[in-house]
């Protein structure tokens with residue numbers, strides 16, 4: 243899809259990858275951006291910078307998502323691109339217990355990483371189907387096709403996000419709806435504990451938000467389903483598919499190495 247002239251609705255866009263994506267969309271000629279975030283002040287700041295519409299919205303609350311979509315439609319008349327990007331991470335409390343996250347955390351992860359996309363698609367899809375054009379994007383994670391060591395609830399719910407995107411792609415593409423799922427590895431944001439202003443190339447394998455946003459926008463223009471910001475993820479994914487047991491053995495070695503070096507990723511809310 244050509245981004246030029248389009249209206250995008252991006253969740254979790256008060257900072258991080260979502261904010262960078264809104265900037266990239268505007269650079270590529272998007273006619274408008276709706277910046278939705280739990281943090282209303284950050285949403286409004288991003289929107290003010292980009293001449294867009296900022297809305298405070300908890301994406302796990304269907305009524306709040308519906309209200310944000312109504313505000314977007316009242317402002318712009320339509321939404322062409324939905325990017326469900328809002329998300330969060332927390333490292334497991336006990337790294338030797340894959341089930342140590344409390345039930346409330348599992349529930350929150352499920353709501354924010356999976357149901358939020360269901361709610362936003364439900365609200366925006368009817369207008370897209372009427373126009374026989376629209377783009378549904380879910381920012382999942384490489385953890386959604388591989389797994390993040392020490393982060394079971396995050397990995398499981400990101401797998402759910404990938405499965406949901408597959409179902410949407412299977413069901414709606416013939417009616418003019420494009421679907422992509424974005425599976426990044428490390429990007430310098432609050433989630434990974436990096437400063438968003440980290441200069442490009444400072445930490446091997448860690449992208450800046452601008453690099454991630456550019457890769458995502460390129461993928462949308464190509465209308466590719468699986469958008470990988472980190473090319474190496476494709477190789478890992480292929481190895482997993484071709485020999486699951488060998489891949490698991492490799493992941494166990496990775497876990498042991500991280501365990502010894504105390505190098506588990508410290509993800510933050």
Ligand SMILES: NC(=O)c1ccc[n+]([C@@H]2O[C@H](COP(=O)([O-])OP(=O)(O)OC[C@H]3O[C@@H](n4cnc5c(N)ncnc54)[C@H](O)[C@@H]3O)[C@@H](O)[C@H]2O)c1
Pocket residue numbers: 253254255256257258259260278279280281284299300301302327328329330331354381382383384425426427428429430431432433434511
């Ligand atoms: N940074 C990475 O390395 C990385 C890697 C893979 C996937 N991701 C995914 O990318 C997405 C964006 O993350 P980021 O790295 O930019 O992190 P970030 O913390 O910088 O941004 C996340 C934004 O989402 C918002 N948010 C969180 N919960 C929300 C909710 N319930 N309702 C509305 N907004 C909410 C936050 O307020 C924040 O502005 C997430 O889904 C994350 O899981 C990030």
